[in-house]
Amino acid sequence: MLLTTWIWCIGGGAVAGLLAGLLGIGGGLVIVPLLIYLLPIIGVPPELVVPSAIATSLATICMTTASASRAHAKHGLMEKFWLIRVLPGLSVGAMTGAFLVTVVDPDWLKIIFSVVLIALAFRMALPQKTGEPLTSVSKRLVALGSYIIGTISGLVGIGGGALTVPFLSRMRLPVRQAIAISSLGSFVIGCSSVVMFILNGWLSGRETGALGLIHVPAWVGISVASVLFAPLGAKLAHKLPVKQLQRVFAAFLILVAIQLIFN
Secondary structure, three states: OHHHHHHHHHHHHHHHHHHHHHHOOOOHHHHHHHHHHHHHHHOOOHHHHHHHHHHHHHHHHHHHHHHHHHHHHOOOOOOHHHHHHHHHHHHHHHHHHHHHHOOOOHHHHHHHHHHHHHHHHHHHHOOOOOOOOOOOOOHHHHHHHHHHHHHHHHHHOOOOHHHHHHHHHHOOOOHHHHHHHHHHHHHHHHHHHHHHHHHHHHHHOOOOEOEEOEOHHHHHHHHHHHHHHHHHHHHHHOOOOHHHHHHHHHHHHHHHHHHHHOO
16 A cells, blocks of 8 residues: 555646646645645644645645755746745735635535636636736736745645746736746745744644654655656747647546546
């Protein structure tokens, strides 16, 4: 059983890493459902399964997106103008979402996660606006949008790329640049959330390991595979038709949401 669990973690990490590099997402859309399935088998108490899945997912996202964003940075797509407007809001929002995870009922968290998946699926399937980037847009509006994205991401355990990429696309950033900035944003979301989860686990006594709500063995197994595969995803993002891939991924999100709702 332990070997099977490790195989699932490594396989899930590989898929998450590819998606992180390819679409600028943290991989939580794959990791959270996987961990909700695996953690009860490992022996995590039922009331801690969903919070631990979300916390562990965000911990793996720190590793995955660090590798992916570094690969994207080599292509010169990390424009400072957008980084300083987006990253602070994502960070504060992620900490807010991570706090809410410990307050909201786990069953509601699964429902929230499923609804977010379906909404993202339809959003990703829609055509994106083109033209010159909207550099004249209000800084407060961008900060508010980033904060909301960070809060949702911290609440449901995703890196935020599935929200950040459409958000930046609305600002008319080229999709490859939006993916690159999103990968760094996902890293910020993951790290900010993890700090809150570790502190909350220690202070509340709701721990699944040495790092609070983060399940360390699952984190290690998924992270190792995701870090190895993230650069490959980033390389593919500059070669493959990303818009078509987004539509395929949208269909995948709906399937995951349906699976969570009926289980």
